[in-house]
Amino acid sequence: MKALVKQHAEPGLWLEDVPEPTIGINDVLIRVLKTGICGTDVHIYNWDRWAQKTIPVPMVVGHEFVGEIVEVGSNVNDFHAGDLVSGEGHVVCGRCRNCMAGRRHLCKDTKGVGVNRPGAFAEYLSLPMTNVWRHHAGVELDVAAVFDPLGNAVHTALSFPVLGEDVLITGAGPIGIMAAAVVRHAGARHVVITDVNPHRLEIAERVGVTRAVDVRSTTYADIQRELGMLEGFDVGLEMSGNPAAFRDMLANMCHGGKIAMLGIPEDEIAIDWNEVVFNMLTIKGIYGREMYETWYKMSVMIDSGLDIGPVITHRMPYSEFQAGFDIMRSGKSGKIILDWAS
Numbered sequence: 257m258k259a260l261v262k263q264h265a266e267p268g269l270w271l272e273d274v275p276e277p278t279i280g281i282n283d284v285l286i287r288v289l290k291t292g293i294c295g296t297d298v299h300i301y302n303w304d305r306w307a308q309k310t311i312p313v314p315m316v317v318g319h320e321f322v323g324e325i326v327e328v329g330s331n332v333n334d335f336h337a338g339d340l341v342s343g344e345g346h347v348v349c350g351r352c353r354n355c356m357a358g359r360r361h362l363c364k365d366t367k368g369v370g371v372n373r374p375g376a377f378a379e380y381l382s383l384p385m386t387n388v389w390r391h392h393a394g395v396e397l398d399v400a401a402v403f404d405p406l407g408n409a410v411h412t413a414l415s416f417p418v419l420g421e422d423v424l425i426t427g428a429g430p431i432g433i434m435a436a437a438v439v440r441h442a443g444a445r446h447v448v449i450t451d452v453n454p455h456r457l458e459i460a461e462r463v464g465v466t467r468a469v470d471v472r473s474t475t476y477a478d479i480q481r482e483l484g485m486l487e488g489f490d491v492g493l494e495m496s497g498n499p500a501a502f503r504d505m506l507a508n509m510c511h512g513g514k515i516a517m518l519g520i521p522e523d524e525i526a527i528d529w530n531e532v533v534f535n536m537l538t539i540k541g542i543y544g545r546e547m548y549e550t551w552y553k554m555s556v557m558i559d560s561g562l563d564i565g566p567v568i569t570h571r572m573p574y575s576e577f578q579a580g581f582d583i584m585r586s587g588k589s590g591k592i593i594l595d596w597a598s
């Protein structure tokens with residue numbers, strides 16, 4: 257079958273012929289229909305420090321997908337050929353304290369699809385049945401293809417109550433923009449999203465934010481004055497990994513404010529801890545998605561009108577992956593979908 261492979265320990269990805277995956281008794285075999293390109297895939301493409309120490313070569317990459325089950329292992333009773341599914345990209349150990357307690361997203365020994373085990377940028381993918389999510393009828397394929405990053409957005413956005421709250425989102429990447437749509441859907445009052453990339457701020461405007469702010473030209477004080485906010489933001493969602501963005505967020509939270517942190521900083525970030533202590537802030541780290549509460553919420557919110565359509569800006573056949581990665585790396589896109597079926 258065709259697959260996008262990290263074939264060599266250098267920048268790039270290679271379209272290769274590789275053997276179709278086999279399935280064990282607890283696995284399902286999925287024919288991949290569409291995939292999304294994730295920031296993680298770009299790190300792997302670029303072969304940065306993180307990728308070099310994490311990815312064994314060769315490796316079929318990719319983890320955002322929707323597909324159709326074509327075969328199930330002999331132990332699998334709940335899934336059937338023909339089911340439209342996506343997959344949780346974190347394969348947990350099942351045996352650690354948190355896994356045993358049912359808190360699987362807190363597993364101490366997570367393996368990543370397309371990172372530590374063969375991924376979804378391929379015609380077929382084998383996945384344990386415990387990692388499969390069946391879609392509700394009527395879901396759009398492009399939207400279903402990005403359930404994994406939508407799950408990051410939902411997990412972060414719903415970490416703290418947002419109904420009636422003023423929410424600051426730093427970073428209008430695909431995940432930040434989806435989080436903006438989610439908190440809007442969940443009843444936030446003001447949703448302010450920031451970035452330094454005008455293309456991305458323009459996309460953010462399309463999901464109904466209160467303000468999409470270029471922090472290079474507008475101050476937080478201006479925005480808060482304009483919106484009549486007297487005490488700072490109630491909830492912060494850090495989705496840039498950028499030190500300046502995080503520091504600005506800390507400085508603009510209300511007393512007792514809650515911050516959920518998804519963005520991955522490249523290096524250590526020094527902050528003024530007095531702001532955390534005296535403003536009595538709560539900071540929660542977020543990794544992945546809750547299994548499967550986040551997935552449940554995603555399906556139900558999509559059913560009830562959550563529209564993340566605007567975040568999907570490009571669609572192309574998998575054979576044009578190089579163009580897809582070039583656009584992703586330029587920062588002039590939202591989500592890019594690769595089609596594996598046509």
Ligand code: NAD
Binds near residue numbers: 408428542
């Ligand atoms: P992305 O890189 O596409 O988006 C980050 C955005 O932050 C970019 O648009 C960038 O221009 C913007 N930014 C840079 N400096 C800024 C500043 N000073 N103020 C405001 N914005 C600024 O990433 P994404 O795919 O949307 O993911 C968001 C973040 O979440 C990334 O850091 C990613 O690595 C991380 N992530 C974490 C998990 C997890 O499980 N914790 C999962 C997926 C992604």
Ligand code: ZN
Binds near residue numbers: 350351352353354363
């Ligand atoms: Zn575990």
